[in-house]
Amino acid sequence: MSQPNDPYVWLEEVHGAKPLAWVTDQNKKSLGLLKSDPRYQKNYNSILEVLDATDRIPMGGLSHGFVYNFWQDAKNPKGLWRRAAIADYQTKAPHWQVLLDVDALAKSEKENWVFAGAECNPGETRCLIRLSRGGGDAVVIREYDLKALKLAADGFKLAEAKSDASYLNDDTVLFSSAADGATKSGYAYKVRQWKRGTQVAAAPIVYTGEVSDVGSSAGVFHTKNETAAVVFRSVSFFETDYFAIKNGKSEKLPLPRSADVKGMFDGALIATLRQDYQGFKKGALVAFRENAPTQLIYQPGPRGSVESVSTGRDKLYAAIYDNVVGAVHVFTTNGPPKDGKNVWSDKKLALPGQGSPEIVSTNDYGPEAMFRFENYVTPTTLYFDGGNDAPHPIKSLPARFDASGIVTEQFEAVSKDGTRIPYFVTRPKNLSGPAPTLLYGYGGFEVSLTPGYSANFGRLWLTHGGIYVVANIRGGGEFGPAWHEAALKTNRQRAYDDFVAVADDLTKRKLTTAKQLGIMGGSNGGLLVSTVMTQIPDKLAAVVCQVPLIDMIAYTHIGAGTSWVGEYGDPAIPKERDYILTYSPYQNVKPGVKYPPVFFVTATSDDRVTPVHARKMAAKMEAMGQDVLFYENTDGGHAAAADHKQSAEMWALSFVYLAQKLGLKA
Numbered sequence: 001m002s003q004p005n006d007p008y009v010w011l012e013e014v015h016g017a018k019p020l021a022w023v024t025d026q027n028k029k030s031l032g033l034l035k036s037d038p039r040y041q042k043n044y045n046s047i048l049e050v051l052d053a054t055d056r057i058p059m060g061g062l063s064h065g066f067v068y069n070f071w072q073d074a075k076n077p078k079g080l081w082r083r084a085a086i087a088d089y090q091t092k093a094p095h096w097q098v099l100l101d102v103d104a105l106a107k108s109e110k111e112n113w114v115f116a117g118a119e120c121n122p123g124e125t126r127c128l129i130r131l132s133r134g135g136g137d138a139v140v141i142r143e144y145d146l147k148a149l150k151l152a153a154d155g156f157k158l159a160e161a162k163s164d165a166s167y168l169n170d171d172t173v174l175f176s177s178a179a180d181g182a183t184k185s186g187y188a189y190k191v192r193q194w195k196r197g198t199q200v201a202a203a204p205i206v207y208t209g210e211v212s213d214v215g216s217s218a219g220v221f222h223t224k225n226e227t228a229a230v231v232f233r234s235v236s237f238f239e240t241d242y243f244a245i246k247n248g249k250s251e252k253l254p255l256p257r258s259a260d261v262k263g264m265f266d267g268a269l270i271a272t273l274r275q276d277y278q279g280f281k282k283g284a285l286v287a288f289r290e291n292a293p294t295q296l297i298y299q300p301g302p303r304g305s306v307e308s309v310s311t312g313r314d315k316l317y318a319a320i321y322d323n324v325v326g327a328v329h330v331f332t333t334n335g336p337p338k339d340g341k342n343v344w345s346d347k348k349l350a351l352p353g354q355g356s357p358e359i360v361s362t363n364d365y366g367p368e369a370m371f372r373f374e375n376y377v378t379p380t381t382l383y384f385d386g387g388n389d390a391p392h393p394i395k396s397l398p399a400r401f402d403a404s405g406i407v408t409e410q411f412e413a414v415s416k417d418g419t420r421i422p423y424f425v426t427r428p429k430n431l432s433g434p435a436p437t438l439l440y441g442y443g444g445f446e447v448s449l450t451p452g453y454s455a456n457f458g459r460l461w462l463t464h465g466g467i468y469v470v471a472n473i474r475g476g477g478e479f480g481p482a483w484h485e486a487a488l489k490t491n492r493q494r495a496y497d498d499f500v501a502v503a504d505d506l507t508k509r510k511l512t513t514a515k516q517l518g519i520m521g522g523s524n525g526g527l528l529v530s531t532v533m534t535q536i537p538d539k540l541a542a543v544v545c546q547v548p549l550i551d552m553i554a555y556t557h558i559g560a561g562t563s564w565v566g567e568y569g570d571p572a573i574p575k576e577r578d579y580i581l582t583y584s585p586y587q588n589v590k591p592g593v594k595y596p597p598v599f600f601v602t603a604t605s606d607d608r609v610t611p612v613h614a615r616k617m618a619a620k621m622e623a624m625g626q627d628v629l630f631y632e633n634t635d636g637g638h639a640a641a642a643d644h645k646q647s648a649e650m651w652a653l654s655f656v657y658l659a660q661k662l663g664l665k666a
Contacts, residue, residue: 030629031629031653034629034656034660035653037656037660039655039656039659040652040653040656043651043655043656044648046460047455047456047459047460047647047648047652048074050400050455050459051072051644051647052074055397055398056397057372057380057395057396058094058395059360059382060089060360061361062361062362062363062366062370063120063124063363064363065085065086065366066083066085066086066124067083067084067085067086067089067094068081068082068083068118068120069083069084069096070082071096072643072644073644074644076103077103077643077644077645078102078103078106078113078114078642078643080096080098080102081098081100081102081115081118081129082096082097082098082099083097083099084096086366086368089394090394099144099146099149100115100144100151102114102115105151111131111133112133113131113132113133114131114132114133114134114135114636114642115129115130115131115132116130116131116132117129117130118130118144119165119166119167120146120167121167121169121170122170122222122227123170125145125147125170126143126145126146126152126155126170127144127146128141128142128156129141129143129144134605134635134636134637134642135605135635135637135639135642136605136606136608137162137560137608137638138161138163138607139161139162141156141157141158141163141165141175142155142156142157142158143155143156143157156173156194156196157200158175158179160179161177161179161180161188162178162182162188162607163176163177163178163179163188164188164218166218166219166220166229167220168193168220168229168245169227171195171196171197172193172194172195172196173193173194174191174193174206174218174220174229174245175203175218176188176189176190176192176215176216176217176218178215180192181211182211183209183211183213183214183215183562183563184211184212185213185215185560185562185563186559186560186562186563187214187216187217187560187563188215188217189208189210189211189213189215189216190205190208190209190216191206191207191217191218191250192204192205192206193245193248206218206231206245206250207233207245207250209233213234213236214235214236214237215563216232216233216234217232217234218230219232219261221263221264221311222365223264223265223266223267223313223364224314224365225267226264228244228264228269229244230242230244230245230253230261231243231244231250232261234563236566237445237563237565237566237567238274238567239257239258239566240257240259240260241257242255242259242261253269253288254288255269255271255288256273258273258274258277258282259273259274259288260272262309262310262311263309263311263316264311265287265311265315265316266333266335267289268288268289268295268333269287269289270285270287270297270309271287272285272286272306272309273286273481274446274481275481278294280294280296280299281299282480282481282482283304283306283481284296284297284298284299284300285297285298285299285306285318287344289336293336295333295336295343295344297318297344297346298318298320298329298331298344298346300322300480301322303322303323304321304323304479305320305321305478305479306319306320306480307319307320307321307326307448307450308358308359311362311364312363312364312366312367312369313362313363313366314332314367314387315330315362315367315369315387316330316331317329317331317362318331319357319359321478323410324410324422324424324448324449324450324451324472325353325355325451326355326357326450327348327351327353327357328348328351328357328359328371329347329348330349330389331344331346332344347389349385349389349391351371351373351383351391352373352381355373355375355451356375356450356451356452357372358371358372358373360372367386367387368384368385368386368387369385369391370382371385374452374453375408375451375453376408376424376426376451376453376454377406377407377426377453377458378453379396379397379398379400379453380397381393381395381396381397382394382396397453400458400459401455401458401459401462401463402463403458403462406426406427406429406458406462406463407426407427407428408426409424410422410423410424411423411425411505411509413498413501413502413504413505414501415494415497416494416500416501417494419474419498421471421472421474421501421502422472423470423471423505424470425468425469425511426457426468426469427462427468427511428465431511433510434510434511434512434513435466435467435511435512435516436465436466436512436659436662436664437466437467437468437506437516437517437662438457438466438467438468438518438658438662439469439502439520440470440471440520440525441470441471441502441519441525441529442473442475442476442521442523442524443471443474443475443498443499443524443528444475444476444484444487444495444524444525444527444567445475445524445567446477446481446483447476448472448476448477449470449471449472449476449478451470460651460655461655461658461664464659464664465664465665466662466664467512469502469506471499473487473495473498473502473528474486474494474495474498475487475492475494475495489567489568489569489576489579490575490579492568492569492579493582493583495528496531496535496583499519499532500532500535500536503517503536503540504539507539514538514539515662516541517539517540517541517662518540518541518542518543518658518661518662519532519533519540519542519543520543520544520545520546520654521544521545521546522546522547522548522601522640523546523547523549523638524549524567525546525548526546526547526548526549526550526614527548527549527552527585529544529548530543530545530550530585530598530617531583531584531588533545533585533595534583534588534589534590535583537593537596540596541661541662542597542598542599542657542662543597543598543599544599544658545598545599545600545601545614545617546600546601546602546640547601547603547609547611547614547638547640548600548602548614548617549561549609550584550586550613550614550617551584551585551586551612551613551616552568552571552583552585552586553571553577553580553581553586553587554571554586555613556570556571556572558609558610558612559606559607560607560609585617586616586620589620589624591624594626595621595626595627596661597627597628597661598621598627598628599629599631599653599657600614600617600628600629600631601632601633601640601650602630602631602632602640603632603634603635603636603637603639603640603641604632604634604635605634605635605636605637605642606637606640608637608638609638611632614630615630615632631650631653633646633650
């Protein structure tokens with residue numbers, strides 16, 4: 001069964017659910033009641049003040065002698081793409097060179113452009129710009145002239161589609177576009193090599209995958225001595241075949257499908273392993289060289305993970321975590337193994353502990369690197385390293401809330417099968433009893449929830465007496481690939497059991513009660529909270545479900561759903577369908593059961609998950625007489641917000657909703 005282009009038809013004719021329930025008078029009235037709450041405008045103003053603040057850290061990417069940054073504020077809601085010299089960037093008030101004013105471009109071209117990123121060529125003369133209409137995944141790719149400081153009329157240009165493009169050299173790009181043929185998941189499967197001055201239709205195909213794949217794309221790694229072009233054939237979401245592009249032809253590389261390639265350093269492809277390989281354990285950071293044994297760079301322990309990896313001109317960096325607390329390691333090498341010995345050195349950088357240190361950017365063309373550190377009560381600080389392994393702070397985010405009376409603790413809950421599940425509780429130090437509590441989770445796609453600083457949760461929740469909890473459940477990557485695999489496909493229920501175990505542990509510790517506990521999650525986290533809502537309705541007082549998957553029997557026919565079969569399983573396979581039916585929220589919400597109040601948040605322009613899941617569930621629950629609220633933004637794609645005002649509205653509504661339902665008095 002294929003999905004009709006019109007999601008309303010899909011909703012009404014294929015599934016028979018009441019269409020457009022979210023525009024009913026009752027829903028409009030309920031949203032109006034939220035906005036009439038004095039806290040709504042206060043929250044909105046508070047969020048917008050933080051988002052538009054000029055003292056934010058202008059995070060950016062290092063390239064050649066510059067730091068490139070994308071900046072949005074009240075005067076520039078769609079944003080400015082700009083750059084500053086590396087030395088100047090480190091000063092308090094850098095001199096920014098504006099390259100592209102997206103607001104001015106959108107106005108002149110009468111398009112709802114949302115900036116989706118840029119990549120410059122090795123000679124730093126031109127850049128590929130990605131522009132999305134409304135914030136969806138489909139983009140228009142155009143070329144920018146760094147000398148003329150404007151979009152190039154004669155440059156590379158790709159029509160709107162789910163596309164990728166990278167410079168092979170200054171005058172050649174490798175690209176893949178779904179407009180050239182799409183997989184069942186909606187992504188490209190052909191890679192072309194396009195030379196400047198030739199027609200795009202004449203660009204020779206250098207690789208063709210299969211329609212049954214998730215998709216194929218090309219990446220180009222530029223190092224100090226060489227350029228390596230690699231095709232990534234995503235056989236499934238977690239399995240990839242790799243091909244080198246040489247002289248316009250593809251050549252399969254001897255890497256296992258479980259390898260997750262992160263970059264190139266000193267002639268080696270750097271990757272983490274999702275499965276054991278040649279004596280190396282899953283989760284390991286390794287180096288692959290042609291005609292040489294695979295090298296181990298780092299092997300995390302059983303409660304550890306390699307969270308992120310970045311290659312610079314001179315060094316390799318990795319953010320490595322142990323029990324969800326991290327450190328940044330720097331690695332160097334003298335080439336292939338000698339006499340069977342590993343030649344990689346390992347040094348831990350001097351960054352703060354008890355939080356989340358992350359790699360912001362490394363320079364392919366220079367020695368510099370930048371890092372950030374934060375936790376739930378510590379504002380983000382940006383560190384700069386000029387190449388001597390001595391990072392020093394150059395910019396800090398001012399405190400957005402008073403954290404002097406707030407503490408973070410790490411606890412463990414015991415899941416149904418006995419597995420110990422870590423979670424973080426951030427709360428007022430002097431609690432007089434159970435308090436309104438918001439439990440957040442994700443639990444999928446090997447994504448880790450590490451400690452992060454949030455002005456929204458601090459200003460609108462914690463400082464008003466609320467408790468904020470983040471659960472590190474299975475399905476995530478907190479303890480590496482094994483933690484993720486434990487909740488794959490027909491083991492999915494483990495993620496939900498873990499989340500329920502954390503909820504139960506919170507009440508056992510008397511931090512909260514069932515009448516004060518709310519849960520929140522987005523995307524796969526939206527599936528998490530809507531599933532848990534159907535399984536423990538009597539233990540929850542509110543649910544905020546953002547851009548969710550919900551109908552897991554039909555999900556492969558909606559948006560990019562087919563690409564996630566490796567995570568959830570395939571409803572077309574009877575055994576997997578039977579299992580999915582045991583938890584799929586849309587099929588398990590039942591008449592006659594009282595469910596907690598639920599607030600669905602989605603976006604019309606979300607072309608990844610699409611708004612169909614949330615619309616259907618809201619319609620079905622409303623027809624049952626449940627307490628349902630529905631909010632659909634037009635722009636923003638899968639983020640559900642494209643600018644600061646849209647973000648402020650979405651979060652202001654969410655926090656007022658939670659305050660009302662959970663009894664937060666302030």
